Amino acid sequence: MAVRDEIAHAAAQFNLNAGMLAKAWDGLTAEEWTRRPCETTNSLLWIVGHMVWARSRCARMLGSTWEQDWVKRFERGAKPGDGAGYPTPAELQSAWQEVTAELTAGMEKATAESLAAESRPPSMNGKVSGMVDFLALHESYHVGQAAYVRCWLGKDGPVG
Numbered sequence: 001m002a003v004r005d006e007i008a009h010a011a012a013q014f015n016l017n018a019g020m021l022a023k024a025w026d027g028l029t030a031e032e033w034t035r036r037p038c039e040t041t042n043s044l045l046w047i048v049g050h051m052v053w054a055r056s057r058c059a060r061m062l063g064s065t066w067e068q069d070w071v072k073r074f075e076r077g078a079k080p081g082d083g084a085g086y087p088t089p090a091e092l093q094s095a096w097q098e099v100t101a102e103l104t105a106g107m108e109k110a111t112a113e114s115l116a117a118e119s120r121p122p123s124m125n126g127k128v129s130g131m132v133d134f135l136a137l138h139e140s141y142h143v144g145q146a147a148y149v150r151c152w153l154g155k156d157g158p159v160g
Helices: 005-025 030-034 044-061 069-074 089-109 112-116 128-152
Strands: none
Touching: 005 044, 005 089, 005 112, 005 128, 030 044, 044 069, 044 089, 044 128, 112 128
């Protein structure tokens, strides 16, 4: 993927995260996707839904129009519910692939001008490029959560 230098590190991190997340959900049952280590933690289903929401937000900043009705259930500040109305693991995996394609295309098409535009909400550098960087870091945090949940479920860790 050829991207501008301003977001090259973020693009590499998004790519690495996608591979690790696929390993984190590999071979899990639908029931395992919804299990939570305790009442104050999230299930893998919720974590992945939140990551889809974040990727869609980043892709939209880069020009995508991709969305799903259920994505807002996973936005920042949303609390995990009882699972009613949530997508299935298969639907989440499909949405992950779709939004990843949108994000990749957006990063490849990004111009110096679009990346230098003011970011809403503000990023560390106040620009869209800074928000792309932040969202790659944010996603890495959630990949770690997904790896933890997988190990808590008694499975091998995604990284070895």
